[in-house]
Structures are given as C-alpha cells and as structure tokens.
Amino acid sequence: MKTKKDIESEINQLLEIMKKDKVRVTPQRRAILKIILTKVKHPSVEEIYQQVQQEYPQMSLATVYNNVRAFVSAGIIQELNIDEKTKHYDINVQPHGHTICESCGKIEDVFMNQFNDLYSEIQELDKFNVKSMEVSFYGLCQECCEKIENN
Numbered sequence: 001m002k003t004k005k006d007i008e009s010e011i012n013q014l015l016e017i018m019k020k021d022k023v024r025v026t027p028q029r030r031a032i033l034k035i036i037l038t039k040v041k042h043p044s045v046e047e048i049y050q051q052v053q054q055e056y057p058q059m060s061l062a063t064v065y066n067n068v069r070a071f072v073s074a075g076i077i078q079e080l081n082i083d084e085k086t087k088h089y090d091i092n093v094q095p096h097g098h099t100i101c102e103s104c105g106k107i108e109d110v111f112m113n114q115f116n117d118l119y120s121e122i123q124e125l126d127k128f129n130v131k132s133m134e135v136s137f138y139g140l141c142q143e144c145c146e147k148i149e150n151n
C-alpha cells in the first residue's frame, strides 16, 4: 500500500512536470490530481467532480474538466475511450491494456510485456511518435461470471 507520504511525493513529481510546461499549480489542481491517484480507478470527469465536491464544493464540473484536459496534454494522465458514453482517465501512462466487464462496468489494468513490444515496434516501423495506445478486452469479470454460475 502507498503511504500518505508516497502519494504526496508522487503528486509533487507530477506537478513538477506541469510546472515545466508553465502550467500554474493551484490547490484545486493538486486536489483533482490526488483524487485521480487515490480515489477511483480510471475515473470519469463526473466521478472526479463528485469526489472533489467534498473538499471544494464551489468547484464546477467545467473547471474539473479543464484541469483534467490540462493533465492529459501535459502527458501525466491518459484519456481512455473504452466507454462510448464517458471518457475515463488513467494515471498510469505506461503501455498497458484494460479488461472491461460488460456486466458491471469494472475497468481493470492488464500488464503484459507484449504491450511494451507493440509500443516500441510501431515507433520503429513507421517512425511514428506514439502518444497513447489503447488495448481493450471486453467480457465478464470473475465476480460476474461467478454470479451467473450461481444462479
């Protein structure tokens, strides 16, 4: 488990990246980043907004959205288009895939060496500068499978 101190230093490191881009680091921005890091896995803007309300009740959904966009353009979070209705955001920008449960909607990370290979191969093959990559597997998570079996 990450300690409070680990999380703080991780946030500071990420905000340093933004500072280099001359992006102002505000307490609100820090709060949003902390939620993405700790609260919900692969949150949507709405989920981040709900969480941030507890600390900053005045913050609007538009502000949350603009901050999230700023994080994406700074390359410190990744935008996921796995859900056609809602975009989700991922603090892990390393090449990895996702499993998406079509029953409960759970999005989990999948780490395989092949993703790293894919990533570097496309860069070499086409001299293409890859900014992001999405590999999604759709199906049923273990819990949902068990629920079906037990019925």
Ligand SMILES: [Zn+2]
Pocket (backbone or CB within 6 Å): 101, 102, 103, 104, 105, 106, 140, 141, 142, 143, 144
């Ligand atoms: Zn499920």
Ligand SMILES: [Zn+2]
Pocket (backbone or CB within 6 Å): 042, 090, 092, 096, 097, 098, 108, 109
């Ligand atoms: Zn992920």
